[in-house]
Amino acid sequence: MNGIYLLKRLATSFAAFCIAVTIMFALLRLMPGDYITMYLESIYRYAPPDVVETFNRVYGLDRPILEQYFTYLLDAFRGNWGYSFIYKVPVLTVIGEKLVWTLIILLPATILATLAGIGIGAYSGWRRGSKADVGLLNGMIFIRAIPSYWLALMILIIFAYYLNLFPLGGYVDTSALATGIDPFDVANHAVLPILTLFLFSVTGTYYLMRNSMLMTAGEDYITTARAKGLDELTILRKHALKNAMLPMVTLITLECAGMITGSIFVETIFSWPGLGMLTYKALAARDLPLLQGILLIDTLFVIAANIAADLIYPLVDPRVQVGDDA
Amino acid sequence: MPRKKVILAASFGIVFAYCAVALLAPVIAPYDPHAITGAPLSPPDKDHLLGTNDLAQDVFSGLIWGTRATLLLGFIGAAIAVAIGTAAGIVSGYYGGLIDEAVMRLLDVAMTIPIFPLLLILTTFFRPGIYLIAVLMGLLGSFQGVRVIRSQVLSLAVADFVVGTRALGAGDGYIMARHILPGVLPLAGVKFVTSAQHFMLIGIGLGFLGITDPSVVDWGQMINRASQNGAMVLGLWWWLIPPGLAVTLISLALAWLGYACEDEINPRLRVMRI
Numbered sequence: 001m002n003g004i005y006l007l008k009r010l011a012t013s014f015a016a017f018c019i020a021v022t023i024m025f026a027l028l029r030l031m032p033g034d035y036i037t038m039y040l041e042s043i044y045r046y047a048p049p050d051v052v053e054t055f056n057r058v059y060g061l062d063r064p065i066l067e068q069y070f071t072y073l074l075d076a077f078r079g080n081w082g083y084s085f086i087y088k089v090p091v092l093t094v095i096g097e098k099l100v101w102t103l104i105i106l107l108p109a110t111i112l113a114t115l116a117g118i119g120i121g122a123y124s125g126w127r128r129g130s131k132a133d134v135g136l137l138n139g140m141i142f143i144r145a146i147p148s149y150w151l152a153l154m155i156l157i158i159f160a161y162y163l164n165l166f167p168l169g170g171y172v173d174t175s176a177l178a179t180g181i182d183p184f185d186v187a188n189h190a191v192l193p194i195l196t197l198f199l200f201s202v203t204g205t206y207y208l209m210r211n212s213m214l215m216t217a218g219e220d221y222i223t224t225a226r227a228k229g230l231d232e233l234t235i236l237r238k239h240a241l242k243n244a245m246l247p248m249v250t251l252i253t254l255e256c257a258g259m260i261t262g263s264i265f266v267e268t269i270f271s272w273p274g275l276g277m278l279t280y281k282a283l284a285a286r287d288l289p290l291l292q293g294i295l296l297i298d299t300l301f302v303i304a305a306n307i308a309a310d311l312i313y314p315l316v317d318p319r320v321q322v323g324d325d326a
Numbered sequence: 327m328p329r330k331k332v333i334l335a336a337s338f339g340i341v342f343a344y345c346a347v348a349l350l351a352p353v354i355a356p357y358d359p360h361a362i363t364g365a366p367l368s369p370p371d372k373d374h375l376l377g378t379n380d381l382a383q384d385v386f387s388g389l390i391w392g393t394r395a396t397l398l399l400g401f402i403g404a405a406i407a408v409a410i411g412t413a414a415g416i417v418s419g420y421y422g423g424l425i426d427e428a429v430m431r432l433l434d435v436a437m438t439i440p441i442f443p444l445l446l447i448l449t450t451f452f453r454p455g456i457y458l459i460a461v462l463m464g465l466l467g468s469f470q471g472v473r474v475i476r477s478q479v480l481s482l483a484v485a486d487f488v489v490g491t492r493a494l495g496a497g498d499g500y501i502m503a504r505h506i507l508p509g510v511l512p513l514a515g516v517k518f519v520t521s522a523q524h525f526m527l528i529g530i531g532l533g534f535l536g537i538t539d540p541s542v543v544d545w546g547q548m549i550n551r552a553s554q555n556g557a558m559v560l561g562l563w564w565w566l567i568p569p570g571l572a573v574t575l576i577s578l579a580l581a582w583l584g585y586a587c588e589d590e591i592n593p594r595l596r597v598m599r600i
Contacts, residue, residue, distance in 0.1 A: 020444075147530065149534050153553060261440075268535070279443070
């Protein structure tokens, strides 16, 4: 792997994380009034000046703003992301608890959507202009245009409420209080959120793959393969598919940010106790530290996805040294 | 291709119809959307075309007034995003060198920070109002268009007519405004349509999550209120379904418009016929 490229990627990730932290710092300082005066006044209607001064000295709030900033930045790297207003515990603890639940629905949805999107997209692009292609394309555009929150509500109404196939929300049955959490029960609750996220994500992957396939299908080596008398299936499998899939690695990581957005709505609607639902609760309570922690973890998530794409790319395409502007 | 023309015409028709409804909202809507009109939760009848909600407000009037918020969010946001994105793309691609490198690295960093959570924080922090949300979406969304515009400008900047104009003594500003900009306008137009669609969904999503100006009627708040108050379980379809359908329809129209335009200007995709 190209050293300079790796360095660039690390610098970019580092800068992104720092900017996210800086935004947090700026917002906290921009809040009207200072924390301790507001807090004391809300309890005692009076803030004794010596108490305020002691508080500011103990917590370093009387230091120069630049020193405060660097302390804050350093703390963020050490994993000290402040305390949540509503949960009264460190932000990172709350996030750690919820992250697992988000991954339980996010990972299967992403994997299924990627596989299905690539498969259907490749088929659609290969058979371009056919009835199947036109139907698939229009169907996908249609699904993509439906807002994710609306899609989630409709799926909930149809599959959970009217057909009664799956639970209406939550992550376990109330019987779990007595018997403990049953993985099958959780899976049963996860089906609809996963389905919604899948539908939300598959359209994007489909569209990208179809475009990629359209480009590939017009290449000369495909014509050459056909001229050699290879049958269509072999051309598709051995020549077209492999090449069309190359740009997908980078494009799919771009979809990651979209999945985060989707999960906020989906989890809220299905009462799934993950990061998305946590975001909704933090918004309702105006819990700024918690919201900022969520922004940081989402940033780390995107960074991880980018690095994963960098590592996967050379495996998929041995010709490409990462760092060539591919 | 008559079928494509039909879809295009329908999309244009829907967008224009929404604009007309937004402009004529006071004329069309039978009631003030905030006013109490008759009994709460009454099903549709001739006085209330789509019934009333739990506060006895007329759902149809809310739907009509909500068009304004939706269009403002989408079009203001998209205008800002496209203007900034296009300007940055043109400057970056035209000058190249250090400026280009700086813009690209900045873009790498900006694209790593997920926009939606950031938008949530900023709108929560500042007092959420419809214009503020539109401007914030425009600013945060402007990064996405830069790369596409830039790559187009890269090839335009070395074209003969640009070199010729420069030989005639034209300044950089003049060349960028009169010769480069027209070349990227179609791309910017497509970006405008897709951004408007995207921002409408996001803006209404914010309303759904409860961060908007409560004095403005928007469909997100309507959906949120209906779903939070059991409209689904009680079978109050007239309260829950119309705002969602309204968003989906305008979103679909803009999506089709966007794909049709993209198809038109991108020759490599022209093989696909919608």
